[in-house]
Amino acid sequence: MGFVMGNMLKTLWKVPVVKHAIKNKILQQSHTVFNKMVKDYLEGAPNIDKAKNFVALLRELVYPFKNDIHVLWNSNGNANAWRDLTESLNYVIKNSVRLKMMIDRQLVLKLKPINKFIVPPEGLAIDEAFAFKLGQNDYFLFTHHSNDDFIRQIFKNFYYQFYVMAIALNAGLEKKRLTDQIQRLKNQLLESTEKISEVEKNLKKRMHEIDQIFQVSNELFTIHDREGLINTALLTLVGQLGCDRAFILLKNKDGETFSDFYSKGFGSEQNVYKLENSDALARYFESGGEILYTDEMKFKGEAADLIPFFKETGARMVAPVMANKKLIGIMACGEKLFGGDYDLIDKRIFKVLSNTINLAFTNLQVYEQVASESFVDKNTGLANKKYFEQRVQEEKSLMLRQNSTLGLLVMRFKNADEIFNHLEEHQINRLDRIVIQRISPVVRTEDFLALIESGKYALLMPGITDETIHIAMNRFKEKMASLTLPDEFHLKEIEFEFEFAIFPDQEEAFEEKVIQLLGKKEEKTENGEDFFTDLDFNV
Template structure:
């Protein structure tokens, strides 16, 4: 925090009367606490005391020009006039406080209605402007500026910077707490799944030989974390354990918000190919109320389900069950008639029920694994793929290229003079620039191209099937879009705008393996940097020694 403000202090003390070491020491005391320590009322009161001490030191020499008023959030409209040791009642106090809540700091001038109303109460100060801000939920500060000049402007600017940086620091911590809470929630869900799995295993151990087989099946299914593989394995298990002619599963599609992921064994491929169910389908409502396996023959007895049950019966489905977990309906699974033309008895239904429970938990586990896996492959800053995903995917594409005797091209790109942009505008502006570049890349590349954040301000694009002589076309399109985009205050850059340099290489033209392909693209990128930046270079052997 102190490091962030030091650059403002150096300018501030060139034009002020303050004793630098004393003021700097008080600033250090203000930000002595870690953000998590400020969650208690005791530490908040201590922080407020130190902040008031700092503000008093800053404003005391200017007390004829700036008055400092404070108020605790206790429903009172009385404000303490710090330098006069008096109190004043502001009839418009609540509106002032609301403005402080909406913004970290709020300047009000003579054009603001709230200012006009407040002016009645503070007219004796003859104010030109007022500044209101809030610390935590209970502390409010009001600065009444009687005379605006360069001296008061410098002090007010410094105060605003201090308050803004404080809020940024606290908000960053709160975001970390939220993220930690999400991770904890994920761990809790995994723990609950593991608990449910153990309960299922304890039930299986009580059964005879057939139940022993079910336990082995459950261990196998629990170990499968690929959803497609898991469901196909589960359907084959149902065929084997229940001696049925066919099975199916219909899984909820999160993107389409309907039940449309269809799997089957024994059905003709076109019979259920286009089946889908909306979330308000009668069968969805039916199983949400009765989350247990049902014989289709029994469902025919329900007048509300008779039409749907007939349609299911006509597809030669004899028994159907919901895939439930933690009250959520993940999909449906069912079996057709038995191989011996017999009907499902109580023992079959009991085995089916146990298997459905195991499959439900396994599906939930696999889906959670996919969610965690996706998080581990995503760059939190830009939302792009991270380096780990890039590395795995590039190796995969090179192997595919070798098998199919095709090409795969690689683009490496780097934001020019990004350190300057960060230093001039701060890391928040730099982070936003990285996110914007990532967004432009995703919306410029071809379908099937893989965009990743390689690290820092460097990005990588894997382009399967793109010939070497065509790489330049895509690279130039990307370069020009970045150059033309109106980045925030990009005039601070040496060339007046934010640009990128690019380098490309192609497998197998330039490289025979993963490491060499990256190295050649990196050499081409370096060549672009040496050539003046804001350009693209496609690797050739002349660049090898540059």
């Protein structure tokens, strides 16, 4: 196995699932930065330490992407001078005073289009940017200049997380402001001590809930199965908002109705609710409608069409479930568990949670898409059939340029149908792992081993000759002959059947075997050349 991995590592970066894993790692690292910054601000650290600590964390966060993502810092009232945190360069942005005035009015300012807000400084190209303010005098400007979809996705995630962080930070600062106000009231109204103490207790509870939101969002972003994400989202809504019930209503597979109903706190007889695509609530959210709060609604005009939904479900707060800017469902909370109305902070928390859940659903869709395009067999860790299809073309192109040869050795279980007929799926998977572990030491470092299907393997062997390919077959036979299988398989031994061809000496036979392995006809260009002949992915 070690010999195979040596060659595979060179191409792992091109595998989409690796990018996805890195994306989740960046999400976790950025959460650490945000939690540290919020903690510094809410625990009363000196202003100079706040900016200094945050800059260090921010530099560490973006450093891996310094060639594509730049963070500029304007501090201490400097007019137009901005410092690049990763490159230690200084830039001059004209009209910085006007830009900072616009930043002061928003939590996170998205600069779109760029030329509406700034003229990019000389030496720094900018495609997308957003900005925010920290404290009284520190302004930060995130920029990137890249067509790479991975960089754009990372930049987009940074924007959303800074937005969530800004909401939480503002809520924390609001808590400090209210705490100070409470202290003044204590001095003025000694007789109200008991009441003020209760208010302070509730505020501390809210801050704990806000801290929990960060932990919940981190958990949601790492869930890669639909049922698990939905269950965690519902438990989060119930736990964070203290509602007696919550539900998520998703579109079914055919996309015709919202009928996949998931809930906490509803009886089984209520789990049959559904909406049509033409329903007033679906149309409202499809058209970009905001979160609905029943205590703020006036059920008049078109809003009167929403009455049946709220009466039947008992919903008090309703938000859309979005993934990649498309409506895929609806989430809602019922009444508070111990009575009373949802206050302003409850509503803010619900908005933050709904945004986080929507990002998690988008993340899940991306993960599912990447998983479907994966080049690695999850069971054995070998390259799969799809990767083999790409790699065989790459190797052919390389061998032609090097005026060398490429051997194809196909190994399959003899009497595979008889072997698999009496085995369960988990046993077949284990059998593949045992065989791969057995034959991997025979595979050369430069060779490429792929799993076509259970019991069938393809080995690409650069620079091979007819004599050496027979030597390789004998080594595989010897390895398998000495293999003792566990009793659960009820097999004494496994025999291999071999087929081989060498390219370009046996080009026709080589191509026929590739077509048989892939189970489809080979695509050709007009002049008969293979589509990948002139491409070299090993550079």
